[in-house]
Amino acid sequence: MKKILYTLTIIVSLFASQVSLAQTQSGCTLTFPGNYSASSNFSDIFDLTQCPSGNAVFDNFTAKNTGGDVSFDTNVSLNSLTINFASGNKPAELIIPSGVTVNITNDLTFSGQVDKSKFLTVEGTLIVGGTLDFGGIEFEIDGLGSIDAKDITGAGDVTCSTSGGGSGTCPTVTTDSCDDTPPGVSTFCEESSVTLPIELGSFIAKIKDNSVEINWITLSEINNDYFNIEKSTDGLNYETIASVKGSGNTTDLVEYSFTDYNPVFGRSYYRLKQTDFDGQSETFAPIAVEFSSLNSGKLSFTNPVRPGDQVTIFTSAGDEELLTVSVFNMVGAEIVSKEFSGSQYQFTIDNSVKAGVYFVKVTSINAEKTGRLVIQ
Secondary structure: OHHHHHHHHHHHHHHHHHHHOOOEEEOOEEEOOOOOOOEEEHHHHOOHHHOOOOEEEEEEEOOOOOOOEEEOOOOEEEOEEEEEEOOOOOOOEEEEOOOOEEEEOOOEEEEEOOOOOEEEEEOOEEEEEEEEEOOOOOEEEEOOOEEEEEEEEOOOOEEOOOHHHOOOOOOEEEEEEEEOOOOOOOOOOOOOOOOOOEEEEEEEEEEEOOEEEEEEEEEEEEEEEEEEEEEEOOOOOOEEEEEEEEEEEEOOOEEEEEEEOOOOOEEEEEEEEEEEOOOOEEEOOOEEEEEOHHHHOOOEEOOOEOOOOEEEEEOOOOOOOEEEEEEEOOOOOEEEEEEEEOOEEEEEOOOOOOOEEEEEEEEOOOOEEEEEEEEO
8 A cells, every 4th residue: 555655656756857847838928937848849839829929039038958949830921039048057048940931020039048059940931021139149150040030130150060059051041130249249130142133122011902012112222123022811822912023133222112902801911022133132131011802892781760769781701800889979989989890880879868969989800880869
């Protein structure tokens, strides 16, 4: 009997130890325990449904000895990613395997303790639409993949070498600008002496009526044949929706535009791909657009009505588009507030509502329609 109890005590003790090592997520923040030593997949430990903004945070990220790492096991698109390293001399590693794309629309930021090498292995593709900030932390970058960032900063202590356990391989790095800290130290991020085929001044997409208007400006062009406009619904898989002829060779400012008359409801991504006369191409960081189909049509509703009657709302919204209908009296007091989805919705006017003229407002993620409701 004593032997059985002793065995159970060991099992319970081991189970409690494993539980204490687990990371926890609150909203967009994933907090690691101080002695984290596991090898985990991003999709297993981070729940994207808890983070609708896409601004992911790894807090207190560290490792026990050299055993702690997080691998992006599948394609993922985030608005931003912040890695806060814990203090101490414990290295940690982020891994992007071959065939996997990690797309950060805005910034990828590393911060925290700087007194021990951290590891970033990129065999796949890392795209950062904003700034890739290494925070002055000692990084060993390995892999044969690619890193594409608009700006890179704090990379003065970043290397690709065999020192500290590195492989000596280095991903292909492309960036508009690189800020070494201190200058000249980094062998990873250096100002490029290669002349770029185009110098892009701006790339903007905005909603206009029921379409998306895309505008971009080049400050100079060398051997530029044409541009492709590419669109994606997930930030990972793109399709070409238009081609626009380039200006060949010029040092003048050139303005371009294209209108997408078939926008996708919700969030979509647009990016610009430039191709030379010799077939070489360059793809720029994507931009996101939130489109509401409420923009594309008129708002109508049952009018006039009496207290106790039903009001039917008719919109041009899609079936999955979340809308809010509000009714206000002449002094701005709200008497109705309902959420619904789709192109048609009914609600009842309370019997206590007095006769008069009221204002109806229907809103979506980025659109608004209004009208007047007469209650007799």
